[in-house]
Amino acid sequence: MALPLPPGLTPPEVAFLCEMELVTVIPRQRLESLELLGGPTAALFPPHRSNIPLWLALLLKRQRRANISPPPWLTPTSLSAILEFETEHSKEAFSPPPRLPPSAGSNNTSPPFLLSSTSDALPEALPYHWLELGEILLEAAPDDFEDPDQVRRLMRDLREVRTAKLRAGVAVLDAGGGVKMNGVGGMEVAEGRAFIGGVIDGLRKIGASREQARREREAEERDNGYAGTVEDDEDEMDL
Template sequence: MAFPLPRGITPPEIAFLAEMEMVTVVPRQRLEGLELLGGPTEPLQPPRRTTLPLWLALLLKRQRRANILPPSWLHPEPLSLILEIETKHQDYKDAFSPPPRLPGQPDVYERSAGARANPTPRRTLDGQQYFPAPPFLPQNVALSSAEATERSGDPPALPYHWLEVGNMLLDAASDDLVDPDQIRRLLKDLREVRMAKMRKGVDVLEAAASVGGGGGVAMTGVGAMEIGEGRGFVAGVVEGLRKIGASKEQARREQMAEERENRGYDGTQDYEDEMEF
């Protein structure tokens, strides 16, 4: 008998979606462009950089036809800063580090000063308006020198598919990374710290349910794999709290109905006693 599939998207499916992320490669051979569903790719001409989907970049890397340039956040220094924000910054003691800003969106410091925080819309070839979202944002491409200088003031941030992209690049292109062993340790530490925050958020939900008030967990900055891995646990806790709350509400209603019946019985008995008198 086949077991039922779990509700929601599974971690392998999340990793499959993360392969659509765009990364920067340095080709070793000349290759013609390809016609893909997402549009044509640029021809590969060494040593000019080219942006390709992650799945195609990994394929070329395994065939030794290209090298993958790590994104700006996948270095020991940015990961160490993000880990410090997650563990030592008072504003993010119980929250997650801020995600990368969307196109046209001000950074964290500008938002705190009251700047506009709405992303800039884009338009398709037929003129329809849309807002880009992961994985269709260039959050994992290697920045050029001009872009790095422009974004030098931005705080480091983890993209939506940080865990999947980091593990894939560590497995297939560790020789293209700077100190892969340290990057692997930092990614592991970040995952443990952020999962502990998610479990702590479940405690907040339980406390809010026990006192009868509403409560929630801020999920700003949470990655796709973190949501997929914690979905079953959090959903089970919420379902258990819902059943406990429903049983408490049912018991309260039964108690109120019993009290009303008792009050009605006492009043009727007194009235009959007065009539007999």
């Protein structure tokens, strides 16, 4: 009998979905359009740039038939600006994600599969799959970056800052508040799900034990002949 699967998407599943994102490639060889389940791909004609799914771009990169153009937000300048926003301008909220185009619902494109990782993407807006897409490109196509080492360092710093911010936001759950997760990426949600779920389960158990202790205390007071509660005393004082 198979064990029950954990709730939500796991990090490997999120990375698999990320490969459906469109990226910009610079073909070295001509390639006709391919008929796929999701529709035909763009025909490649060197040296014209084209947008194709990430999984196909990685395949062509391994075959040395195309180069991958990193999205504008995956540059040292853009990552530095985003990191500055995360650390200095906002102590709680995350950097805003890309805005959805007005035609997002009419061209069979829906989030997170938008044109947010192509060469036309916004330079200072992290898309939904920013973390996993950046790591995949740095591993598969480091020669397509101007300074891959600097990009790795900034990615690591940005990941640490956002993870710490996400964990700090969970502390408000004890006070009955909520965690604002606007702008949080798919991999960040998948990696933080276990931690956040554990905190929520712990708070739920603490709340249940407190409620049980309160009921036992009230029952003991009734058995000892005391019919009132602390709330009753406060009401009498107010009168």
